[in-house]
Amino acid sequence: MHELAIAQALAELAEGEAVRLGATSVLHLRVKVGALRQIEPEMLKDAFDMARAGRLAHSDLEVSLTLPIVRCLHCGAEERLDTFDTRCRACGSTDADVSGGDELELTSMEFESDASPAPGPLDPSGGAGLADRRRDERAAGAQADPSAAGDPGYGIAH
Amino acid sequence: MASRIEVIRKSVLAKNDRAADENREVLRRRGACMMNLLGGAGCGKTSLLERLLPRLAKDLRVGVLEGDLATTRDAERIAAVGAPVVQLLTEGGCHLTAALVRGGLERLPVDELDLIVVENVGNCVCPTNFDLGEHARLSMLSAAEGDDKPAKYAHLFQTADAVVISKMDLAEAARFNVDRAAQDIRVVNPHAPIFRTSFTLASSFEGLETWLRGCIAAARRPPGDRGANRRVLDPLLA
Ligand SMILES: Nc1nc2c(ncn2[C@@H]2O[C@H](COP(=O)(O)OP(=O)(O)O)[C@@H](O)[C@H]2O)c(=O)[nH]1
Ligand SMILES: [Mg+2]
Ligand SMILES: [Zn+2]
Numbered sequence: 001m002h003e004l005a006i007a008q009a010l011a012e013l014a015e016g017e018a019v020r021l022g023a024t025s026v027l028h029l030r031v032k033v034g035a036l037r038q039i040e041p042e043m044l045k046d047a048f049d050m051a052r053a054g055r056l057a058h059s060d061l062e063v064s065l066t067l068p069i070v071r072c073l074h075c076g077a078e079e080r081l082d083t084f085d086t087r088c089r090a091c092g093s094t095d096a097d098v099s100g101g102d103e104l105e106l107t108s109m110e111f112e113s114d115a116s117p118a119p120g121p122l123d124p125s126g127g128a129g130l131a132d133r134r135r136d137e138r139a140a141g142a143q144a145d146p147s148a149a150g151d152p153g154y155g156i157a158h
Numbered sequence: 159m160a161s162r163i164e165v166i167r168k169s170v171l172a173k174n175d176r177a178a179d180e181n182r183e184v185l186r187r188r189g190a191c192m193m194n195l196l197g198g199a200g201c202g203k204t205s206l207l208e209r210l211l212p213r214l215a216k217d218l219r220v221g222v223l224e225g226d227l228a229t230t231r232d233a234e235r236i237a238a239v240g241a242p243v244v245q246l247l248t249e250g251g252c253h254l255t256a257a258l259v260r261g262g263l264e265r266l267p268v269d270e271l272d273l274i275v276v277e278n279v280g281n282c283v284c285p286t287n288f289d290l291g292e293h294a295r296l297s298m299l300s301a302a303e304g305d306d307k308p309a310k311y312a313h314l315f316q317t318a319d320a321v322v323i324s325k326m327d328l329a330e331a332a333r334f335n336v337d338r339a340a341q342d343i344r345v346v347n348p349h350a351p352i353f354r355t356s357f358t359l360a361s362s363f364e365g366l367e368t369w370l371r372g373c374i375a376a377a378r379r380p381p382g383d384r385g386a387n388r389r390v391l392d393p394l395l396a
Contacts, residue, residue, distance in 0.1 A: 002284035005253065010170045021164055028163075031170065036346075037287065038313045085345050094348050098316070104170045104287070110163045 003039055006104070007047035011056055013106055018055040023111035026059040030109070034066050034102040035082070041065060055111075068101025174288055177256035181291025184263060185274070191377030192274045193370065194290050196314060197298030198307075199280030202324040204232045205357050206298070206366075207275060211241050213367050218272040218374065223262040225254040225279045232277065242266055253284040256291055273374050282311040294373045300325040301334035308342035316346040320353065320369055327356040 010031065018026050029048075033039050041063035048061045067080045074093035086096045169175055185192050195203050207222060214220050222243040224233045233245035244262045246254060259276060266274065276292065278285040297318035299307050302325050308315050315321060321343055329336060340352050351369060355362045 002252065002287065005251075005284055006170060006287065009173065013168060013170055013172060017164075017166055017168070027161060036313055036316055038283065038311075086348060087345065094344055096348055098346075102313075102316075106166045106168050106170055108163055108165050108167075110161060112161045 003043040003047040004051070006039060007044060007051040010048060010061075010106065011051040011053070014056055014059070014109065015054055017106070017109060018111060021109070021111065022113045023055055023109070024113055026056050026109055026111045028062065028110040029056075029059055030062045030064070030107045032064050032066055032103045032105045032107050034068065034100065034104065036068055036098075036102040037104055039104075066101060066103050068098050071097045071099070073097060171287065171289075174256050177260060178289035178291040181256055181260055181263065182293075184260075184268070185291065185293070185377070188268050188271075189378050190268055190271050190274060191294070191374045192276060192290070192292045193373065194276050194278060194285075194292035194295045195298065196278045196282075196285050196295065196318075197280065197300075197322075198282045198303060198311075201280070201298045201300040201303060202355075202357070203277050203280070203298060204235050206322065206324060206355065206363075207236060207241075207277065208239055209355075209357055209360070209363050210367060210370070211236070211239050211275075213363065214273065214370070215240065218371075219270055220273045220275065221266040221268070221271045223254075223259060223266070223274065223276045225258070225277055227251070227279060242271075248279055252279055252281050253288050254278050254290060255288055259290045273370070282307070282314050286313045286317055293377050294319040294370075296320050296322060298322045298324055299339065301327075301329040301336070302332050304332070305335045305339040305342075308339055308346070312346045315343045315350075318347060318350045319373075320351045320366070321347070322366060323352060323354045325356060326354045326362065327358045 010029070014026060014029055033041065033044070044063055045061050052059055067082055069078060069080050070086045071078045072088035072091060072093055073095040075088060075091040077088055077090040079089055081101070086098055087094050088096060181192070195206070197203055211220055220241050222236045222241050223246055224236060224243055225246045225248060226232055227248055227250060230245045233243045236243040244265045246258050246262050248254065248258065254276065263274070268274065276290055295318050297314045299321070301323065323336060323339060326336070328334070336354065343350070343352055351365070353366045353369070355366065
């Protein structure tokens with residue numbers, strides 16, 4: 001059920017991007033989904049099949065899952081986790097900071113276009129969502145935002 | 159016809175997140191705090207407000223936005239304890255959005271309020287993805303729902319600033335193991351205070367009230383100071 005709401009938001013965002021980029025037909029969309037979101041990639045794809053229309057009617061969706069990074073506040077160990085268990089593997093402490101793993105981002109789009117219009121300025125606030133805000137609020141340790149590093153390499157493709 | 163690939167890097171929920179940021183700005187200018195109350199249908203959200211609002215009303219002004227699929231019953235219950243309330247109907251939608259909340263804020267006397275509580279649609283999953291512009295997120299689980307729920311609905315608890323385990327008076331009958339539930343909450347959220355409440359025990363709301371008062375005070379302070387209340391007052395950690 002919640003995949004449908006996400007799929008609708010994705011379709012709306014992608015349609016807007018398609019217009020901005022002068023796309024006539026979108027072929028392929030890539031999204032990055034953090035494991036903490038509890039979004040099931042296959043369900044999201046099914047929901048997207050129902051939500052897509054217009055320029056997106058023939059697009060297919062690729063979902064990569066990203067995993068949270070947990071930094072132990074006790075011993076400093078860092079680890080990328082594939083479960084919700086944030087206990088430190090090194091020292092057993094439960095005092096940890098979780099970052100990333102809650103991304104929900106349209107990363108790229110492949111499309112056909114008649115012309116090649118100048119792309120508009122990138123919306124700087126576009127990628128900053130709840131995840132980023134909550135990270136900001138946790139203030140303290142100014143660590144690098146893994147979702148901003150442009151590193152699609154760690155995703156698990158589905 | 160040419161085909162090309164463009165890097166986008168935008169939040170799927172960018173539109174909602176922008177509306178949420180606007181809500182936050184509206185509240186910031188007026189020095190009001192907003193709390194997003196989340197939990198499954200029937201976990202006791204409205205009952206909690208019926209107990210909590212009169213306690214806060216001694217010296218604070220609190221307004222409520224009631225989210226529901228249908229009916230104005232919860233709004234009537236809140237109005238009965240004397241708080242200004244606006245019913246938000248999602249008409250089938252399983253969660254509130256920042257835009258819906260914006261409409262609600264416009265119908266509340268925000269200038270006169272210290273706190274706005276948003277009771278989200280009863281649902282453990284969907285509302286967790288939608289930022290409403292709140293300062294604090296309170297996630298709720300009742301003893302009647304089972305102690306395995308924190309592990310199953312991890313995002314609900316992972317994004318919480320505080321957690322309420324309600325209906326503790328039913329824990330024994332429901333064979334609810336509060337330690338197990340609290341442990342599973344800790345696993346995904348090491349810092350949020352966990353409060354146990356029961357509407358049969360008035361004093362069980364004290365800790366939550368103090369925490370909420372801290373949130374209200376923090377919202378009045380300049381930004382950057384926020385979140386100072388996060389680690390205090392955890393009866394289960396103490
Ligand atoms: N035994 C017990 N029942 C409760 C408690 N809190 C709420 N309830 C009951 O749980 C049901 C659902 O409560 P309600 O506040 O409407 O839940 P909501 O859907 O989350 O707003 C009602 O029948 C309440 O009387 C509690 O602390 N103990
Ligand atoms: Mg209710
Ligand atoms: Zn450690």
